[in-house]
Amino acid sequence: MKITYREALRQAMHEALAADPRVFLMGEDVGRYGGSYAVWKGFLAEFGPERIRDAPLSELGFVGTAIGAALGGMRPIVEIMTVNFSLLALDQIVNTAAVYRHMSGGQFSVPVVVRMATGGGRQLAAQHSHSLENWYAHVPGLTVLAPATVDDARGMLRAALADPDPVVIFEHAMLYPMEGELSPDWEKADLRTAKILRAGRDVTLIAYGGTVCKAQEAALQLAAEGIEAEVLDLRVLRPLDDATIMASVGRTRRAVIVDEGWRTGSLAGEIMARIMEQAFYELDAPVARVCSAEVPIPYAKHMEEAALPQAPAVVAAVRQLLAKV
Amino acid sequence: MSDPQLKPVGLPAPEALALLRDMVRIRRFEERCADLYGQQKIRGFLHLYIGEEAVAVGALHALGPGDNIVATYREHGHALVRGVSPGAIMAEMYGKQEGCSRGRGGSMHLFDAKTRLFGGNAIVGGGLPLAVGLALAEQMQGGSRVTAVFFGEGAVAEGAFHESMNLAALWKLPVVFCCENNFYAMGTAIERSESQTDLCAKAASYNMKTLRADGMDVIATQAAMRDAVAQVRSGAGPVFVEFQTYRYRAHSMFDPDLYRDKAEVERWKTRGPIHNLSNRMKAEGSLTEEAFLAIDAEAIKEVDAAVAFAEAGTWEPVEHLAHHLYTVNRAETAR
Incomplete structure (x- = not known):
């Protein structure tokens, strides 16, 4: 079956929200606007504003809030519009999410999923086009994913949510309209293998x-x-x-x-x-x-x-x- | 005979004694920490709370056992009052694996899942978004826990403060923002860092209820915190409480303390939180000097036991370096 990368993400998110009441999506314009890449159209009506939670333009604040919510028993998926804006939240990801388990001697895991768009190719210039995946891949305590296929767009979110530690997912902005064959292998998506x-x-x-x-x-x-x-x-x-x-x-x-x-x-x-x-x-x-x-x-x-x-x-x-x- | 100069305690004697006891416990514990630092038993950064005890004691005595605490790097007092074992705190300072964070955190990062102490955070303002998230989780799960987050007035200059205040007020989250205003962000006086030094005015701009308490008076800190907690637990949204206090010691053990007028420090010392309460209790006849000395002796005994526990503690094998990095300890974590 051929589907777009965007549709694969939608299916993955829908499944995650339907499967676990602890899961919620938070970020800028994820709700009423429908997602800045038009990925979440219809989700607000189906899941409500508590779980499709529009956040103010406070990347540090809402990413830190997602981390706290994860510590408090929820399974937040927090969306940052682009990797460039994620630099405003870098402190919370690197100094809190990535270190909390080790620094607390194993007492506090942070099961948060941070998603963001990355990369250039759409003439959006220097503040919307960078590719900083290596900054995050540098940090022990994080797991960093880069779904490049519709299989992984469909499968990786489930695996990320099943992981008890922080996972950062990079979606290249050029991939959203890409069409691909969804193979039965998508369900095997793991967080370990190339x-x-x-x-x-x-x-x-x-x-x-x-x-x-x-x-x-x-x-x-x-x-x-x-x-x-x-x-x-x-x-x-x-x-x-x-x-x-x-x-x-x-x-x-x-x-x-x-x-x-x-x-x-x-x-x-x-x-x-x-x-x-x-x-x-x-x-x-x-x-x-x-x-x-x-x-x-x-x-x-x-x-x-x-x-x-x-x-x-x-x-x-x-x-x-x-x-x- | 009560002294008309002194404010009435206004609490039943056992409650007032409990507050007094916890302040003395913190004081004695930290005095010993300073000694142990001199002996190089404790290394790294050590930030003492001496002078500020009435804030943690009053505030934490207004919370329930199920509530969440997020603290700063000046959090020995919060951990002690919260009920973390003094031995585990001291062992943490020693870097021993019997420490409350297995020796991974040290003085600045005391954690205790059992008492819901979510750390000692050493990024100024870093604990605020975390507290907002804990409160959001509570609201979404329909629970009644309150999250109390402690931070200094220095954090008020951070973006994290403003973003967190806005989010908490916008979503009516059950957070008490406890600002421990000791008037100095390390060496920078509040007048030199804030265009608006009235912190309650700043907080009120987020459409949030604010309270100001004398942070040298444990009766006042507890009363303010009780008001705040009651409002927050009722679902009416967050409250900001400013506790005006003063640290008697330098910012950390590395700080030569050259930025404050010695007379200013001495002036604040006349308002010491322990004597503030003990004098009032004595005046009202609910405390004798003997009873006070007994509390003090008990606190010293507790510290002795904590030091003995820490001394007897063991070093985690270096082979465990990558343990607890991920929940599922994976072979590749070292890669």
């Missing part, structure tokens, strides 16, 4: 969130040239699934990481380091990466496209790796 979306023998393209479809696009182009690229969707950004990454790189002996974050201090850099630590002798070429240009994401379409990782850059990186053999 997934091979396309098998290949020559190179592993490691991507997450918004770059997964770009890696797939690059793999199609490469296939036309006779180069078989494996596409690995990280899915979970913390903890990273080293086993799946190393197994794939061990087979293909080459890797290109496609990361919409800026190169410096990026997740791509972290993955490269792990490959060097764990699979150095399996490699036939240095690991490469395609990241965003180190500038604030600009408004003009051609400039924005140039700033973000694109399939042709991935293809070029692969060609260069193969040429080095």
